Amino acid sequence: MPTFKYKARNGLGDAVAGTLDATGMDTARFRLGEMGYIPVFLEEGKASQKGFSINFLKPKIKDKDLIVFNRQLATLFSAGIPLLRAVQGLAEQMQNKTFKEVLLRIAAEIQTGSSFSDALAKHPKVFSGLYINMIKAGEASGTLDDILERLASLAEHAAEIKAKIKAATRYPKIVVSAMLIAIFIVMKFVVPNFMSIFEQVQLELPLATRMLIAANDIFTNYWYILFGGAGCLFFAFKTYTKTYIGRRQLDLLKLKVPIFGPIFLKIAMSVFTRTLSTLNRSGLSILENLKICADVVENIPISEVINDLRDGVQRGENIAGTMKKSKFFTPMVVQMMSAGEESGELDNMLVKVSEYYDMEVDYSIKNIASLIEPILLAFLGAVVLFLMLAIFLPMWDLVKLAERGG
DSSP: OOEEEEEEEOTTSOEEEEEEEOSSHHHHHHHHHHTTOEEEEEEEOOOOOSSOOGGGGSOOOOHHHHHHHHHHHHHHHHTTOOHHHHHHHHHHHOOOHHHHHHHHHHHHHHHTTOOHHHHHHTOTTTSOHHHHHHHHHHHHHTOHHHHHHHHHHHHHHHHHHHHHHHHHHHHHHHHHHHHHHHHHHIIIIIHHHHHHHHHHSOOOOOHHHHHHHHHHHHHHHSHHHHHHHHHHHHHHHHHHHTSHHHHHHHHHHHHHSTTHHHHHHHHHHHHHHHHHHHHHHTTOOHHHHHHHHHHHTOOHHHHHHHHHHHHHHHTTOOHHHHHTTOTTSOHHHHHHHHHHHHHTOHHHHHHHHHHHHHHHHHHHHHHHHHHHHHHHHHHHHHHHHHHHHHHHHHHHHHHHHHHHHO
């Protein structure tokens, strides 16, 4: 995701500066507005070319750290412990040094008179716009402990989603990696031995063998070109996908990939519906909530659909009616949303829709091995067959030649 540099003014008119991650310039402006900042200067930052930053060596703040922090802070705050004291106490016991530094800075901000949400807003790489907005709503309504519990539940759900994505892609990654290693070993150690035998005998080699010899020649003599070319392609791909158009095309491709595409779509919809339910219960307006959700799903085509929902609501349409126009929502989900709007239980229905998508994702992941395994086995079988034909057909010809000579 691109990083944007900004200079802005806060609610008190003080100058602030920093960086934040966003999918595009408009999203970056919106997130600054969420923090209560008026942007003065905003541009997409460029990666530094002057060696490694010292931040590279610092431990990353993991989802688990944020979940534990939310739960513990909610418990301490609901027990009547002042917010400043609670944050300071949690900072002292925090084992992650990076997160500890962040919490100490937040505590210092609170001590100087800043609100909790304003202190959090100065660390956009740690706390998302969703997080800051919900804390701000909790401060305004006096329900900060309840908001912290909801944020913890939302973070746990997000962690579960990430674990499901890893589970869905783990098996193919292992099999493909094993196949690549096996092919490398064969090309490096097995094929050259056979090639030296074939070169000593005047035989008309089969097509498969000639192809294997050519591949081995390229692999042996031009490996640096192969690796250099692969590196250049990877760099070009990463650079292109950092642009808005490239990122959009990649996100769209993720949704269209056979087998995995429907899983990614269901995961994004689960995140969207659960987040919207949590935001609605926090007292924020539906239009503001949909804006935040469009950024949270981290998929540009789905963000565009959510923005269409927001535009429809702004025109006076109901959410279910606008959903019906999109290809991303199933008829059952549209009916559930319509029932929720009609009964005034939209928040509860959103949770049920999220649970429905979660069950669909679980079912798909459990069956993914049975769907992918035949494809991988067929590919592996084709590779093994090609190698066997390329190596053993000339050996068979050698045996027949030896028999004639005898």
